[in-house]
Amino acid sequence: MSPRPGSAAAIPVGSSLGTELLGVDLRKIDDAGFAAIHRAWLDGLVLLFRGQNLSDDDLIRFSRRFGGLDWAPVQETGRRFVEGHPEIYVVSNVMEHGQPIGSLGSGEAVWHTDMSYLEIPPKASMLYALETPAAGGDTYFCNMYLAFESLPDKMRKRISMLALKHDATYNSGGYVRQGLTAMDDPVASPGVYHPIVVAHPETG
Numbered sequence: 001m002s003p004r005p006g007s008a009a010a011i012p013v014g015s016s017l018g019t020e021l022l023g024v025d026l027r028k029i030d031d032a033g034f035a036a037i038h039r040a041w042l043d044g045l046v047l048l049f050r051g052q053n054l055s056d057d058d059l060i061r062f063s064r065r066f067g068g069l070d071w072a073p074v075q076e077t078g079r080r081f082v083e084g085h086p087e088i089y090v091v092s093n094v095m096e097h098g099q100p101i102g103s104l105g106s107g108e109a110v111w112h113t114d115m116s117y118l119e120i121p122p123k124a125s126m127l128y129a130l131e132t133p134a135a136g137g138d139t140y141f142c143n144m145y146l147a148f149e150s151l152p153d154k155m156r157k158r159i160s161m162l163a164l165k166h167d168a169t170y171n172s173g174g175y176v177r178q179g180l181t182a183m184d185d186p187v188a189s190p191g192v193y194h195p196i197v198v199a200h201p202e203t204g
Contacts, residue, residue, distance in 0.1 A: 010040055016143040019044030026052055026062045034065050041124070042203055046141045054128060056085050063087070063126050070115060070122050073103075073171060104173040111142070117168035117191045123201075148197065159196045167191040 011020045019040050026049060029037070041047050054062075063069055072089035082088040092102030114125045127139060148156060168190040169180050176182050183189050 010044075012044070013048055014046075016146050017045040017141060018048065019046070020048040020050070022050075024049050026054060027058050029062065029065070038066070045143060045145075052128070056082055056088060059126065059128055060085060060087060066124055070118070073115065073177065103171065104175075107173050109172040110174060111140075112172040113166075114172075116166040116194065119192050121194075156197075163193045163195045165189075165191050165193050 009022045009024075011022065012018065013020045021037065021040060024033075024037070037047065060069070069087040071086040082090065090102035091104050092100065093104075093106040094101050113121065115121050151159075165186055167186060169176060169182060171177055180190065
């Protein structure tokens with residue numbers, strides 16, 4: 001397997017970001033194949049792989065190609081999701097025995113960067129869809145390079161000198177995280193400060 005950007009195996013899927021890689025089985029990736037995938041990710045920002053059939057172990061194994069994995073946040077109820085795989089976070093509105101099997105439910109997540117409240121946030125996330133609705137339920141992505149470049153020069157210079165606090169109190173669905181308490185003062189809330197503008201460590 002060796003998809004290469006610009007070949008028939010790599011197809012742009014959006015005007016501002018996104019590349020679909022065809023003919024890829026993520027269970028069977030050699031080093032050359034992963035190098036091509038990694039390059040396509042740096043260039044396209046978001047990658048789409050259709051028709052995958054991955055076990056939890058397969059998902060973790062491929063994800064680790066990109067580097068060390070963080071433990072996923074705990075569910076609102078305080079439990080984790082997949083026994084033996086603390087790195088996996090389940091998003092679902094399915095209930096079993098009166099308990100949700102995943103997080104966020106049927107609500108709409110706010111725009112967010114995954115786990116940005118950490119001192120060193122993850123550099124990527126893998127989303128593996130097992131069951132999706134016939135309509136709706138879309139996941140959106142934003143090209144922050146273009147967002148920054150579209151700003152007036154004065155605004156770019158101003159925000160390049162600023163940092164902001166990434167509050168850890170709430171998850172992306174707006175629910176208070178287990179063990180935390182909602183508060184009105186963002187200065188006192190848990191979280192870390194990150195520069196508003198950062199350079200990508202590989203692409204600049």
